Amino acid sequence: MTTDLAPGPKVDPKIAATADFLDTRLGISKMFKGLGRKLFPDHWSFLLGEIALYSFIVLILSGTFLVFFFVPSMNEIHYPHDALPVTMQGQPMSEAFASTLNLSFHVRGGLFMRQLHHWSALIFVGAMVIHMLRILFTGAFRKPRELNYLIGFLMLITSLLAGLTGYSLPDDVLSGNGLRITDGVVRSIPIIGSYMSFMVFGGEFPGMDVIPRMYALHILFIPGLILALVAVHLFLVFWHKHTQYPGPGRTDKNVVGFPLFPIYVAKAGGFFFIVFGILGLMGATMSINNVWNYGPFDPALVGAGAQPDWYMLFLEGSLRLMPGWEVVIGGFTLSLNVLIPAVVIPGLLFTILGAYPFIHNLVTKDTGEHHVLDRPRNAPTRTAIIVAVLSAFFVLLGAGANDLIATHFSLSLNAITWAFRILFFVLPVVAFVVTKRVCFGLQRKDRELVLHGHETGRVVRFASGEYAEVHQPLDEFERWVLVGQDLPKPLEIEPAEDVNGVRRPGHTKELRRQNLSRFFYEERVEPVTPAELAAAHATGAHDALPASAGRDVHELEARSH
Amino acid sequence: MSIEQSDHSTELTEHPATFPNPGLPPHRPRLGDEDPKAAKRSERLVLLLFTVSVLASIAAIVGYFAIPVDPETGSVGNTRLSTLIIGLGLGLGMLGIGTAAIHWAKSLMNDHDKVEERHEIAGDAETRSTAIEMFNDGAKDTDIARRPLIKGALGGALALAPLPFLVPLIGNLGGDWDISRFKRTAWAPAANGDRIYLATDPTNRRIKASDVTIGSLFHVMPWNLPEHPNYLDEKAKAVVLLVRVDPQDLKETEERASWSYDGIVAYSKICTHVGCPVALYERETHHLLCPCHQSTFDVTDEAKVVFGPAGRALPQLPIDVDENGYLVAQRDFDEPVGPSFWERER
Numbered sequence: 001m002t003t004d005l006a007p008g009p010k011v012d013p014k015i016a017a018t019a020d021f022l023d024t025r026l027g028i029s030k031m032f033k034g035l036g037r038k039l040f041p042d043h044w045s046f047l048l049g050e051i052a053l054y055s056f057i058v059l060i061l062s063g064t065f066l067v068f069f070f071v072p073s074m075n076e077i078h079y080p081h082d083a084l085p086v087t088m089q090g091q092p093m094s095e096a097f098a099s100t101l102n103l104s105f106h107v108r109g110g111l112f113m114r115q116l117h118h119w120s121a122l123i124f125v126g127a128m129v130i131h132m133l134r135i136l137f138t139g140a141f142r143k144p145r146e147l148n149y150l151i152g153f154l155m156l157i158t159s160l161l162a163g164l165t166g167y168s169l170p171d172d173v174l175s176g177n178g179l180r181i182t183d184g185v186v187r188s189i190p191i192i193g194s195y196m197s198f199m200v201f202g203g204e205f206p207g208m209d210v211i212p213r214m215y216a217l218h219i220l221f222i223p224g225l226i227l228a229l230v231a232v233h234l235f236l237v238f239w240h241k242h243t244q245y246p247g248p249g250r251t252d253k254n255v256v257g258f259p260l261f262p263i264y265v266a267k268a269g270g271f272f273f274i275v276f277g278i279l280g281l282m283g284a285t286m287s288i289n290n291v292w293n294y295g296p297f298d299p300a301l302v303g304a305g306a307q308p309d310w311y312m313l314f315l316e317g318s319l320r321l322m323p324g325w326e327v328v329i330g331g332f333t334l335s336l337n338v339l340i341p342a343v344v345i346p347g348l349l350f351t352i353l354g355a356y357p358f359i360h361n362l363v364t365k366d367t368g369e370h371h372v373l374d375r376p377r378n379a380p381t382r383t384a385i386i387v388a389v390l391s392a393f394f395v396l397l398g399a400g401a402n403d404l405i406a407t408h409f410s411l412s413l414n415a416i417t418w419a420f421r422i423l424f425f426v427l428p429v430v431a432f433v434v435t436k437r438v439c440f441g442l443q444r445k446d447r448e449l450v451l452h453g454h455e456t457g458r459v460v461r462f463a464s465g466e467y468a469e470v471h472q473p474l475d476e477f478e479r480w481v482l483v484g485q486d487l488p489k490p491l492e493i494e495p496a497e498d499v500n501g502v503r504r505p506g507h508t509k510e511l512r513r514q515n516l517s518r519f520f521y522e523e524r525v526e527p528v529t530p531a532e533l534a535a536a537h538a539t540g541a542h543d544a545l546p547a548s549a550g551r552d553v554h555e556l557e558a559r560s561h
Numbered sequence: 562m563s564i565e566q567s568d569h570s571t572e573l574t575e576h577p578a579t580f581p582n583p584g585l586p587p588h589r590p591r592l593g594d595e596d597p598k599a600a601k602r603s604e605r606l607v608l609l610l611f612t613v614s615v616l617a618s619i620a621a622i623v624g625y626f627a628i629p630v631d632p633e634t635g636s637v638g639n640t641r642l643s644t645l646i647i648g649l650g651l652g653l654g655m656l657g658i659g660t661a662a663i664h665w666a667k668s669l670m671n672d673h674d675k676v677e678e679r680h681e682i683a684g685d686a687e688t689r690s691t692a693i694e695m696f697n698d699g700a701k702d703t704d705i706a707r708r709p710l711i712k713g714a715l716g717g718a719l720a721l722a723p724l725p726f727l728v729p730l731i732g733n734l735g736g737d738w739d740i741s742r743f744k745r746t747a748w749a750p751a752a753n754g755d756r757i758y759l760a761t762d763p764t765n766r767r768i769k770a771s772d773v774t775i776g777s778l779f780h781v782m783p784w785n786l787p788e789h790p791n792y793l794d795e796k797a798k799a800v801v802l803l804v805r806v807d808p809q810d811l812k813e814t815e816e817r818a819s820w821s822y823d824g825i826v827a828y829s830k831i832c833t834h835v836g837c838p839v840a841l842y843e844r845e846t847h848h849l850l851c852p853c854h855q856s857t858f859d860v861t862d863e864a865k866v867v868f869g870p871a872g873r874a875l876p877q878l879p880i881d882v883d884e885n886g887y888l889v890a891q892r893d894f895d896e897p898v899g900p901s902f903w904e905r906e907r
């Protein structure tokens with residue numbers, strides 16, 4: 001055995017023995033050679049996925065703590081007379097609820113862990129959603145990353161299930177009513193709904209089985225699934241190498257960034273502790289889900305003004321907006337008032353969301369590999385679609401809080417509901433149009449900036465008595481970000497008939513595709529070309545310093561409107 | 562260059578169609594790169610942050626031992642304090658490490674951008690053809706092309722193999738699968754024909770019609786329901802709201818005239834939307850309000866929906882009084898209570 005690992009460079013003798021041990025068993029020198037200095041591009045928005053990942057780790061840690069003290073049983077007991085809080089003493093309740101109280105009041109650090117767990121869950125889902133929006137807005141889902149997008153999407157769905165099952169465990173009034181609503185939604189499903197309800201509850205609601213079942217899903221099955229998906233997701237990020245924002249020196253064929261070791265390890269590792277720390281401070285200082293204020297579940301009780309966790313609020317809002325349509329066909333009941341808002345609309349929205357990269361490929365016939373991200377303004381139609389869908393989502397969130405809005409602003413619930421119903425259809429259209437305009441506006445501003453440079457605030461006076469502001473031209477590095485985009489062009493197709501006047505088969509399909517492609521790409525603001533820049537400079541640029549004041553002042557005037 | 566632009570052609574020929582990528586910008590030095598004093602300051606800050614972390618962790622452990630939360634000596638205040646100290650200690654302990662590491666990375670570690678080539682994700686032509694060859698060799702080894710029956714048999718076996726797992730799993734999940742239970746509640750008269758008394762929830766006391774004053778609201782369940790073996794399941798269907806209104810205000814159909822008693826009406830408390838308890842009563846308007854999605858029902862008009870997403874009126878429980886004046890259910894509801902389901906009308 002030797003500490004002289006290789007004939008070349010020498011390694012610190014303190015780690016040489018360990019390194020040698022590991023290399024001869026695992027071949028870590030090969031791994032390190034391949035990965036150790038792998039480059040990672042840097043941008044604040046790349047932290048969103050990390051926040052989700054680290055919150056998930058905190059969820060596993062805090063959840064494991066809870067598992068040791070939580071009793072997932074619906075057996076009825078009476079809360080002991082010497083245990084806190086006083087209001088619950090002697091009350092009948094399930095063991096699940098009693099153990100949640102015990103966790104909160106008599107396990108040291110237990111309440112902190114519950115709050116840490118709940119806050120982490122909220123931040124976890126939130127970070128994931130915003131991360132996904134980043135992916136959509138910047139076009140990071142494009143080839144070759146469509147499948148990894150799909151994995152991310154599956155994680156979002158599984159996380160919603162994790163949240164739903166976790167929220168049900170403490171068996172307080174809120175969680176019980178959440179399950180009751182779940183039951184109502186499941187029952188509305190045609191043909192199999194009643195049986196599915198029995199399947200969930202092991203019989204009728206609430207039964208004795210649902211909490212142990214939710215528990216098994218919540219602590220074993222769902223986290224296991226998410227963990228597996230996370231592993232594949234991260235592996236693919238490595239394998240594809242991270243995307244990068246447009247910038248000087250960056251192309252679709254390279255990665256510009258910092259090496260994994262040490263910079264990325266230090267930053268990402270440090271960031272883990274920061275996320276953990278902030279979640280810890282939240283869990284320490286912000287109380288959440290004080291179940292003893294709601295009391296144990298009783299099917300006859302409900303808390304007024306109770307809100308579900310934020311990621312379920314849109315469903316609540318969607319249920320509230322729907323008119324009370326229910327039809328009976330051939331003796332069978334179809335509850336459109338539940339089916340449409342709670343099953344059909346979310347199902348459609350999620351399907352479109354999950355399939356978006358494939359819709360994009362289909363519509364745009366885009367086949368190249370993309371590793372440089374789009375600035376959202378440079379993909380106006382896509383950006384507008386995302387904002388439009390988001391606006392509909394926000395309407396549903398608002399509708400989920402319509403009672404709070406009504407009491408807070410003393411408005412009639414009826415008026416608010418109607419306003420939200422109309423907004424649900426109108427706002428996305430408005431949002432789409434406005435966003436698209438804003439994108440074009442921003443693109444034009446970019447052009448202005450490239451052509452005329454930064455305003456310096458310095459004003460000079462010409463011999464003729466005219467005033468003009470001095471503009472500072474952009475250097476080539478700054479300019480590149482504004483002119484480097486390669487905007488896709490609308491699809492060109494062959495004419496309907498070939499040279500012999502015979503109709504080409506498949507033309508109508510191509511025509512449809514062309515129309516879609518035009519919808520995406522027809523209206524456009526091209527980036528400044530070198531020729532345009534030269535022309536702008538030649539016609540009396542604002543960057544002219546007083547020395548060139550001999551220039552024709554009329555031109556200056558003409559350009560300063 | 563195209564013809565329309567020919568008047569500018571002399572100018573255009575000097576310029577490429579697009580700007581060239583200028584390559585990496587020069588490195589901008591940080592304060593600490595040039596000023597050893599600034600670097601020293603950064604180093605001290607990193608040390609300080611790590612120290613904060615150490616102290617916070619110690620504080621959390623001290624807090625853990627110092628504050629009792631057991632039933633004998635604990636109090637709600639202690640629980641709060643213990644939560645705060647353990648949580649702040651853990652949080653600051655983590656934050657200290659995190660901020661120190663990031664400050665170290667940002668201010669002291671080498672921050673020169675580096676460039677690495679990307680390679681196309683797909684294998685090159687040679688790799689692909691090798692892979693295809695390997696696959697074909699393997700497929701040939703199985704001889705499956707010449708024995709199509711095996712392929713079919715394999716497919717069939719694989720399709721059926723999960724069923725011995727799935728059928729028992731799903732089969733057991735639904736218990737007895739007797740979905741007709743959705744249609745019965747604990748108000749159905751007992752086997753011996755005894756009718757069920759209305760009782761207060763949760764105190765389980767029978768209610769005299771004379772106790773129900775105009776405008777008052779009673780939360781009601783079947784008498785002695787807590788003794789039922791499936792107490793919560795039955796309660797989730799059987800809870801009822803009892804109100805008395807001025808009999809003149811009641812708009813009753815012929816058929817239901819005998820379902821109320823002197824202005825006292827009883828309606829299922831389970832919302833016909835998705836099943837929350839309809840818990841709020843507005844005395845002036847005679848409206849029952851479900852707090853979940855605000856379905857509103859008119860007590861004077863057979864609990865029909867006046868607002869919100871519910872599709873049906875709340876089912877009415879036909880009531881009566883016995884010889885001693887206690888309220889009693891005539892029979893079970895005439896229709897299933899709670900949220901709709903496919904077989905509801907069957």
Ligand code: HEM
Pocket residue numbers: 059060062063064066067070100103114117118121124159162163165166167168169170218219222223226288289
């Ligand atoms: C995967 C993401 C997860 C999410 C989104 C999530 C979410 C939740 C939520 C919202 C609650 C209710 C908390 C409360 O009482 O206020 C909960 C409870 C609980 N979770 Fe999780 N959780 C996740 C993972 C885990 C894991 C991995 C475990 C265990 C290994 C776990 C164990 C528990 C336990 C035992 C409870 C009930 C304890 C109580 O309510 O006091 N969870 N979870």
Ligand code: FES
Pocket residue numbers: 832833834835836837851852853854855856869870871
């Ligand atoms: S459950 Fe009553 S309105 Fe939805």
